[in-house]
Amino acid sequence: MAKHYRTLQSLCKKKTPNRESVSQLLDLKSSARREFIDSDSFCEEDRHKKILEDIGHVMEELQRILDKNNIYYIDELKGRWDDFCQKVQFFGVWKKLLKPPVGMDKVEQAVSILRVLPSLFPSSSAPLKKLGHVSEALVHVLEEKEDPNDYLKKRRLSCPVLIVSLSNCLLAVRDVPITTLPKDKVTQGVLYLVAYYYALH
Structure with a gap:
């Protein structure tokens, strides 16, 4: 997961991040990321810092959690x-x-x-x-x-x-x-x- 987050951060830090690449990476590691977020790997007060601050990606995460096969x-x-x-x-x-x-x-x-x-x-x-x-x-x-x-x-x-x-x-x-x-x-x-x-x- 550390490698996953490093890759995500490097993609997001670019001047013009490739949104499709970020979404694809988020799709690939969705279940592992959910397990990591739900685990006790970090303090409760730091949990929000591990979530992407890009609203679009957070909305996509909601879709992955609730209805991942429904693009609409x-x-x-x-x-x-x-x-x-x-x-x-x-x-x-x-x-x-x-x-x-x-x-x-x-x-x-x-x-x-x-x-x-x-x-x-x-x-x-x-x-x-x-x-x-x-x-x-x-x-x-x-x-x-x-x-x-x-x-x-x-x-x-x-x-x-x-x-x-x-x-x-x-x-x-x-x-x-x-x-x-x-x-x-x-x-x-x-x-x-x-x-x-x-x-x-």
């Missing part, structure tokens, strides 16, 4: 997420946990849905007291003058999180920012969040 899996997943959001919105309004989306743009709707998901589908285990609101495990909406780096340093959870500010979205794992997206791509950010949950097991 990611496109299908995006469609299923849109359908799910519509149903959850209806369910949330019916349960009086969401306001009707009248006058809300798509970003506000998506963030509202993310914030109420844990309340609509509660876990059987109690949330950590230090967590505050249970949705903080998935998404954090920054206050007007709140700094994302300060928030990440204070955050005690190791799971991936989507941080939403006035202008963009930041996907982070532990205290490491992975990628920034325009705010109107928040629904895409949710799919990346799911991909990192699976990739990090």
Whole structure:
């Protein structure tokens, strides 16, 4: 696996990395890589550093884990997420946990849905007291003058999180920012969040 990661790193460090070569190498070593990631070969706090920081490859990893023979899996997943959001919105309004989306743009709707998901589908285990609101495990909406780096340093959870500010979205794992997206791509950010949950097991 050390040789595998060295080869991947050398391919990714090139000025114009060959995406197909990286994908092919990831395909060839998929099961061995999953065993390595799931093993105790490195500390839990270093686990995210061993995962590729290229979002495209993490999405491909999600496809390898869930439906490796379906080349259309990611496109299908995006469609299923849109359908799910519509149903959850209806369910949330019916349960009086969401306001009707009248006058809300798509970003506000998506963030509202993310914030109420844990309340609509509660876990059987109690949330950590230090967590505050249970949705903080998935998404954090920054206050007007709140700094994302300060928030990440204070955050005690190791799971991936989507941080939403006035202008963009930041996907982070532990205290490491992975990628920034325009705010109107928040629904895409949710799919990346799911991909990192699976990739990090």
